[in-house]
Amino acid sequence: MKVLLSINPEHVENIFKGVKTFEFRRKVFARKDVTTVVVYCTMPVGKIVGEFDIDTILMDAPDEIWEKTRSGSGITKDFFDQYFSDRKVAYALKIGEVREYEEYVDPKEVLDNFTPPQSYMYMKEDRQKIGRCEQLDFW
Structure with a gap:
């Protein structure tokens, strides 16, 4: 299962450069089968720009998460x-393999009624516009 996360352009750049090896979240997915993050780069880019695999998800008090992740925090x-x-609990997604798309994707062209999520959005087939995502293997 894949989820789409809204990430600011500066953080997206650092993820693709390998500087940022953890993505921090206040909330994490309820589903346990999420393995990949589809990256929506927020404005001014406003496009789906790539994806990364989740190596592991850390959960702890914020101070403990910082101690474990600061060298890859970005x-x-x-x-x-x-x-x-x-917050009493913080989450850190350890970023695994990263794949930047050669061509960025306008989410409104591939997802019905797209609105950038505040936390995350499951990439479900019923949200896909017909025939638009098979080439990108979003699902």
Whole structure:
């Protein structure tokens, strides 16, 4: 199963460069069969730009997550602390194999009623526009 995550352009760039090896989340997927993240790069890009495999998902108190992931965080401690302020639990997706698409994809062309998700969106076949995604192997 794949999920789509909205990620800011600076973080997307660092993921594809290999600088950012963890993606931080306040919430994680309820389904346990999620193995791949489809990356939607937020505005001004506004496109699906690639995907990465999830190596593992870490869950712990924010301070513990920072200690385990800071070398691959791609962000500052201040940014991390602000993102997880007032949270007792933090999640870190350890990024496995990364695949940047040669051609970026307009999500409105491949997904019905697309709105960038606040946390995540399951990539289900019933959201796919007919005949538009087979070439990208989204599902």
